[in-house]
Amino acid sequence: MDHLSRPSLALPLILSIGSCLYLIALGIYRLYWHPLAHFPGPKLAGLSRWYEFYYEVVRKGNLTFHLPDLHRKYGPIVRITPDELHVEDSDYWEYLYSRTSRLDKYEWMSGRMGSDGMIFTTANSDLHKLRRGVLNPFFSRRSIAKFQPFIKEKIQSLCAKFEQYKEDGRILALNHAFSAFAGDVICQYCFGLCYNHLESPNFEESFHDAFIAVSAFGHTTLQFPWVTPIINSLPDRLVDKMNPALHMLLVLKKDFERIISKIAKSERKNPEPLTVFHEVLNSDLPEREKDLKRLGDEAFGILGAGTETTAWALTLAAFYLINQPATMERLQVELKAAIPDPIAPLDWLRLEELPYLSACIKEAVRLSYGVTSRSPRISPDRPFKYKSWDIPAGTPVSLTIVDVHNDEAVFPDSQSFTPERWLNNPRTHNGSSLDRYFVSFGKDARSCLGINLAHAELYMVLATIFRRFTFELYETDVSDVRMAHDFFIPSPKLDSKGVRVRVVGIDN
Numbered sequence: 248m249d250h251l252s253r254p255s256l257a258l259p260l261i262l263s264i265g266s267c268l269y270l271i272a273l274g275i276y277r278l279y280w281h282p283l284a285h286f287p288g289p290k291l292a293g294l295s296r297w298y299e300f301y302y303e304v305v306r307k308g309n310l311t312f313h314l315p316d317l318h319r320k321y322g323p324i325v326r327i328t329p330d331e332l333h334v335e336d337s338d339y340w341e342y343l344y345s346r347t348s349r350l351d352k353y354e355w356m357s358g359r360m361g362s363d364g365m366i367f368t369t370a371n372s373d374l375h376k377l378r379r380g381v382l383n384p385f386f387s388r389r390s391i392a393k394f395q396p397f398i399k400e401k402i403q404s405l406c407a408k409f410e411q412y413k414e415d416g417r418i419l420a421l422n423h424a425f426s427a428f429a430g431d432v433i434c435q436y437c438f439g440l441c442y443n444h445l446e447s448p449n450f451e452e453s454f455h456d457a458f459i460a461v462s463a464f465g466h467t468t469l470q471f472p473w474v475t476p477i478i479n480s481l482p483d484r485l486v487d488k489m490n491p492a493l494h495m496l497l498v499l500k501k502d503f504e505r506i507i508s509k510i511a512k513s514e515r516k517n518p519e520p521l522t523v524f525h526e527v528l529n530s531d532l533p534e535r536e537k538d539l540k541r542l543g544d545e546a547f548g549i550l551g552a553g554t555e556t557t558a559w560a561l562t563l564a565a566f567y568l569i570n571q572p573a574t575m576e577r578l579q580v581e582l583k584a585a586i587p588d589p590i591a592p593l594d595w596l597r598l599e600e601l602p603y604l605s606a607c608i609k610e611a612v613r614l615s616y617g618v619t620s621r622s623p624r625i626s627p628d629r630p631f632k633y634k635s636w637d638i639p640a641g642t643p644v645s646l647t648i649v650d651v652h653n654d655e656a657v658f659p660d661s662q663s664f665t666p667e668r669w670l671n672n673p674r675t676h677n678g679s680s681l682d683r684y685f686v687s688f689g690k691d692a693r694s695c696l697g698i699n700l701a702h703a704e705l706y707m708v709l710a711t712i713f714r715r716f717t718f719e720l721y722e723t724d725v726s727d728v729r730m731a732h733d734f735f736i737p738s739p740k741l742d743s744k745g746v747r748v749r750v751v752g753i754d755n
């Protein structure tokens with residue numbers, strides 16, 4: 248019996264000792280011989296990714312808030328994971344996120360979205376260029392200007408709903424309304440059809456829950472990339488029981504693939520107006536790039552990026568304007584002078600000429616941050632430089648939009664909503680244009696694909712609703728819009744009920 252049991256005990260013992268020795272050797276390597284070992288930072292962060300896990304998963308999207316503490320302690324450049332550096336220096340943005348350098352993204356980060364099939368998660372810069380090249384023309388100013396009639400139609404639906412809220416005195420959750428609006432718009436542009444979320448009672452149906460679920464869960468899938476394939480292989484009903492929002496996401500992904508497959512099979516290759524995915528399928532992208540699963544992921548990335556970011560910027564703008572009567576009054580004076588007829592359809596390009604509206608939008612987008620997690624860049628073949636530091640080629644290095652937009656030297660009283668800071672070509676303390684530090688859409692080859700669409704939506708919605716309606720906040724304060732968690736996109740406190748208002752007046 249004794250000699251029979253010995254081999255079965257010996258193997259686990261050898262494996263355990265082997266694993267311990269491996270971990271000790273890895274720890275010593277990371278702390279003393281790793282190419283980043285001489286960079287400042289907490290030893291625990293250099294030792295293992297569990298440091299990041301603690302702040303992101305256990306403390307629910309907290310690393311972005313912790314980074315300024317690390318910089319206060321260790322200086323402007325800090326090793327934040329075994330392989331990664333973070334810089335806090337707003338002037339470094341232009342160098343790191345340079346339009347002219349060939350930069351990759353960090354492949355590890357693709358795990359956050361569970362796929363490297365979308366432009367957003369494509370690490371290699373050449374493959375990214377190929378994929379993005381097909382999409383770019385569709386998102387130019389000219390293309391978006393042509394898409395205005397559809398945006399106007401959706402704004403009319405939004406206004407019709409607001410009128411009903413006024414009639415029956417119901418409470419309106421603006422964040423839900425804007426999610427439904429932005430989701431319908433981007434969906435129509437991508438596929439030529441949409442789910443009509445704007446028509447759902449109380450805007451209950453939208454992509455909001457599904458996209459927030461994937462963003463929040465992204466901290467877990469980033470640490471454990473194997474979780475995504477497991478979830479994908481589970482029966483639908485089980486996922487629904489475990490996490491209904493995540494289930495909704497899987498259903499959506501399958502639906503996007505179904506819609507794209509239908510477009511691929513349709514006889515009409517060039518319908519009028521053309522949609523993003525008709526264009527991609529007609530393009531000369533290699534066939535492997537037109538694989539249904541890849542395009543489903545791409546659609547998911549574009550719809551995700553195009554819905555919550557825009558909806559959140561609209562929500563912030565609305566909250567601050569309603570909460571600051573003097574700011575609202577100044578905007579309304581400008582709108583009334585420019586738009587004598589409150590129900591006249593508005594033109595995005597003309598609205599862009601209104602200085603105070605433009606300043607309000609810029610300030611709302613600044614405070615909405617766009618993406619709140621760090622977004623590293625890698626120079627594959629030449630070292631980055633930061634002051635006296637040489638950063639080895641291949642190292643992921645990042646800044647964070649939140650740090651730049653909260654830099655008090657650039658944006659004094661940075662948490663306040665002050666549109667005036669954008670008027671009359673402002674300069675910073677060092678004489679630079681303030682625009683240089685406005686990085687909500689990114690600035691390099693990976694910058695926002697949908698910036699023109701986002702602007703068209705922001706200008707047209709805000710001008711229309713604040714020319715026509717008067718709102719009153721309902722049980723909502725600044726804590727409902729202040730970022731309390733970084734779920735890759737900003738999230739307010741978890742028990743927020745949203746930005747809720749009463750519609751108290753209509754100018755017809």
Ligand code: HEM
Nearest residue numbers: 366367552553556557560617622687688689695696697701
């Ligand atoms: C206020 C609204 C928006 C903000 C603040 C915003 C912000 C951003 C930022 C910061 C990035 C770059 C992230 C990085 O460095 O990796 C980005 C990328 C992206 N955005 Fe937006 N976005 C907005 C609206 C939209 C809209 C309406 C679309 C719809 C098409 C969109 C689609 C994308 C896509 C596809 C990418 C990935 C681009 C690439 O990797 O080449 N975004 N966005």
